[in-house]
Amino acid sequence: MKKIKVLDCTCRDGGYYNSWNFNIDEINQYLLSCSKAGVNIVEIGFIFPNGNEYGLFAYSQEKLFSKLKIPKNLEICVMINAKDFYEKKSVHQIKKVFQNSKLSPFKIVRIAINFNDFNYGLKISKDLKSLGYKIGFNLMQSHNKKLNQIANIGKVISKWKSVDYLYFADSIGCMDPSYVSYFCKALKKYWKKDIGIHAHNNKSFALINTLEAIDAGATMVDSTMLGMGRGAGNTCTENLLIELKKRKFDYRPKYLADTLPYFQLLKNKYNWGPNYYYHFSAANNIHPTYIQKILTSNKYSNNFIIKIIENLTQQKSEIFKEDYLNNQIYKLKDSEGNFEAQNYLKGKKVLIIGSGDSGNKESKKVEEYIKKYKPTVISLNINPYIKNKYIDFYLSCFDFRVFFELSEILKKNKPIITPLNRFKNNLKLDLKKEKIINYGLIVKENSFKSYSNHCEIDRPLALTYALAFCKIANPKKINLAFIDGYKDNIKENRYLSKIIGKFQKQIKSKIIFLTKSILN
Known part of the structure; x- marks a missing residue:
């Protein structure tokens, strides 16, 4: 019987849902359960070259490994995105990010790279190999390839002598068993080492495709707990081990029982899976x-x-x-508006309200504030907490909400601040009689500027657009409510904090949060 290796990549692929923020105690239980169940390799996470906007499992550095209890019978693996290295200069070179494998808690590095870009992985794989690592080469976007393309890629990579495991990934989730078999057989023409598969479950074929790959010669198979992974998820580790045990492979799926409840909680929260x-x-x-x-x-x-x-x-x-x-998607165009916002709110107090969860507990407090201080209230999109009678303006820019919510906002008979020229040709609404404040929006990288009839911002987010409008409208004071930030998105919180900081610096005034916020 041929040797099969199961690689569980929950902490790496599953991180696309929780920004690589896993509970350390639960992951130590997961590692123990994998060890007992016979899982051969655990891919503990990514190694992104720099940054700190995600959780520890996005960087797989000493700070993470110092907290982990890794069973001796488990091999540990990490993944890198090839484009993080071949698109950068010396600051991101492999040997500046990785130490010698003898000093490393992991011995396997997998390189994720698009099928059509595989040649860019040559230097990366050789540099890693020179440091003593086993190299997995994951060919993403491997669907719809011709026989000669598949055979040739195996031939070329085999000549590099730097790759140990050659994987193909069903990135789109469109492969069926016949294509999986076809791919494996074509790859084996010149590639004589281990073949691996990373299946996605968009069409509920992940497990079937993984088993088909084994039948066609694959010896390395990826899976995740409850299928946790980007999009529809992956082959479920627990189901794969059950099937492999039926085929007389030495796996013990019953030992996963102690870790699956944690991942079930995550699944209840993030709701991955085929649909x-x-x-x-x-x-x-x-x-x-x-x-x-x-x-x-x-x-x-x-x-x-x-x-x-x-x-x-x-x-x-x-x-x-x-x-x-x-x-x-909607072919939106940058545009100026026809509303002159210069000093439109001069001398007024402004309250910008979002729709964060803090509104569940603090809506009464905010309504009392509105009654007492009578600020000009600007609601970012439709607000579920504050009564319409307390709102002076609704504001919406892009994020699909304009198309979905505009007709509902207009029914509230309040003015709406929006960059109308960007999308009016896509709307099936008669806007001639509506109260539209057409303040334009131009998307420009790293910009936060306000002009009399439009703004330049780097992303069409409602809060960013609202602050840009207020900057030129010149109120004397701005407060925020129900702008909570994101519990599981450090990167987005950093971006919003940066925008708020820019705004405060430019107007030389401090924004006050009336409700609890991560951004405060």
């Missing part, structure tokens, strides 16, 4: 991150989600790009 939208995206070669971003926002109706996905089918959406979720 109609992921299946549709896989069938149309749409990267699953688009669907994950849309679904985890919890903002959109089912019909609206379908419209978004249908638009994505008209784009080249196999590779995820944030731009497609911003300016390209």
Whole structure:
């Protein structure tokens, strides 16, 4: 019987849902359970070259390993994104990030790289090999490849003599068992070392495809606890071990019982797994991150989600790009407005309200504040906490909400501040009689500038747009309420804090938070 190695990559792939913030005690239990169950390798996380906006499992440094209790029979692995290294200069060179493997708590490094860009991985793999690591080479976007392409990639990489495990990844989740078998057999023509598969579950084929890969010659198979992973998730470790045990491989899935409840709690929270939208995206070669971003926002109706996905089918959406979720889906154009905002709120107190969870407990307090101090209240999009009679303006820019909520906002018979020229051609509304404050918006990288009829900001977020509007409208005081920040998104919190800091510096005045906020 051939030797199979199961690599559980929950802490790496699952981090796309919780920003790589896992509970250390629970992960130590997970490591123990994996050890007892016979899992061969655990991929503990990524190594992003720099930054600190994510949790410890995004960087896999000493600070993390000092907290972990790693069983001796478990091999530990990390992953890098090749583009983090070949798109950067010397500051990100491999030998400045990695020490010799003899001094490292992990001995395997996997390199994630797109199939069509594989040649960029040559130097990276050789540099890592020179440090003594075993090298896994993960070919992302491996779908829809021709026989000669697959065979050739195996031939070329085998000549490098720096790669130990050659993986193919079903990044889009569109592979079926026949293609998996076809890929393995084509790769084996010249590649004589271990073949691995990383399956995604968009079409509920992840386990089937993984078993098919084994039948076709694969010896390295990826999985995650309860399938936790980007988009629809991956092959479930617990189910894979059950199937492998039936095939007489030495795995003991019963020992996962002590760790699965933790991941069930995470699944209840983040709700990964296959569904109609992921299946549709896989069938149309749409990267699953688009669907994950849309679904985890919890903002959109089912019909609206379908419209978004249908638009994505008209784009080249196999590779995820944030731009497609911003300016390209609705073909929005930067534009100036026709409203002169200069000193529009001069001398007034302004209260900007969001829709954070703090509103559940503090809405009465904020309404009392409004009654007492009578500020001009600007609501970011529709507000679930403050009565319409206390709101003076609604504000909405982009984030799909304009398309979804504008008609509802207009029913409230209050003025709306919005960059109308960016999207009015896409709206099926008669806006001639509506109270529209058409303040323009131009997206420009690293910019935060306000002009009389438009602003320049780097992302079309409601809070950023509101602050840019207030900057030129010149109120004497600004307070915020229900702008909570994000519990599991350090990167986004840093961005919002940076914007608030820029605003305060430019107007030389301090913003007061009336309710609890991570950003304060």
